Amino acid sequence: FRSTGQCTLIYEIVEYNPLLDSSNMSCKEWNRIAKDIVSNYNKFDGFVVVHGTDTMAYTSSALSFMLEGLGKPVVITGSQIPIFETRSDAKDNFLSSLIIAGSYDIPEVCVFFANKLFRGNRTAKISSYEFDAFDSPNYHTLADVGIDVKKSYLTPPTQGLVIQSYGTGNLPSNRLDILRVLKDAVERNILIINITQCTRGAVCSSYECGKIVSWFQDCFGKKLQAVIS
Incomplete structure (x- = not known):
């Protein structure tokens, strides 16, 4: 087809x-x-x-x-x-x-x-x-x-999620559907790890799209319990 x-x-x-x-x-x-x-x-x-x-x-x-x-x-x-x-x-x-x-x-x-x-x-x-x-x-x-x-995303028995984000740890800040999936994962105590796709460098919150914790506070009133590396 x-x-x-x-x-x-x-x-x-x-x-x-x-x-x-x-x-x-x-x-x-x-x-x-x-x-x-x-x-x-x-x-x-x-x-x-x-x-x-x-x-x-x-x-x-x-x-x-x-x-x-x-x-x-x-x-x-x-x-x-x-x-x-x-x-x-x-x-x-x-x-x-x-x-x-x-x-x-x-x-x-x-x-x-x-x-x-x-x-x-x-x-x-x-x-x-x-x-x-x-x-x-x-x-x-x-x-x-x-x-x-x-x-279906992140359904049991998923215990962890690795996000290969852009640049210094950036995700699209206008995609609330993605954030809702992550929020649901956090509420089920799924460990979320954010890593950069780049072979050199690390994750930081220099840009708006890298401020994952702020997203969750602003959009959902909940902190993201995740490992940022």
């Missing part, structure tokens, strides 16, 4: 023959999917694999190890009810997977189902009859899809 902006996606469809019941999936099919992705890797910004639900978690886990070092998303999805049925969940799952694969920087194998994006090798099928058929036990979702796509 080649992204051409926020609203338009150009895509190609490859249909396997014969189509398989997912219970009949084997290593042979996993190899074929992986090889097709590798051979077309440079042509597209992301990939969507439409798959039966019974073995979707197995395929996603296998592909996550077969396609190590991904720089773009591979999203596996399907439906509980066939697409031609009136109440099918296939359309929403498929369209959301297209948007994620073509528009978002989530460079790994994922499973998308019922408005949630899961890490491929941490996913399990938990229901044979509900639309919300998959979960990621003991691991957070990668994104939740409603009117907008909300990616």
Whole structure:
């Protein structure tokens, strides 16, 4: 899927023959999917694999190890009810997977189902009859899809964050969304370390954008308990 902006996606469809019941999936099919992705890797910004639900978690886990070092998303999805049925969940799952694969920087194998994006090798099928058929036990979702796509940042079990900031420790002072993420991390006692991207020099608060502590006091009324190095 080649992204051409926020609203338009150009895509190609490859249909396997014969189509398989997912219970009949084997290593042979996993190899074929992986090889097709590798051979077309440079042509597209992301990939969507439409798959039966019974073995979707197995395929996603296998592909996550077969396609190590991904720089773009591979999203596996399907439906509980066939697409031609009136109440099918296939359309929403498929369209959301297209948007994620073509528009978002989530460079790994994922499973998308019922408005949630899961890490491929941490996913399990938990229901044979509900639309919300998959979960990621003991691991957070990668994104939740409603009117907008909300990616997960700094979710448990994260214990620390290293910020590679600009110059002498500067971050964009007009990005309140970033500050809110940092504020949430501080409230959960996540250690934040600010280091410069420069190979020589250190962090200081000479510039407005380097005054992280002041930002938190001014914007949120809370001090940043962080290591500045």
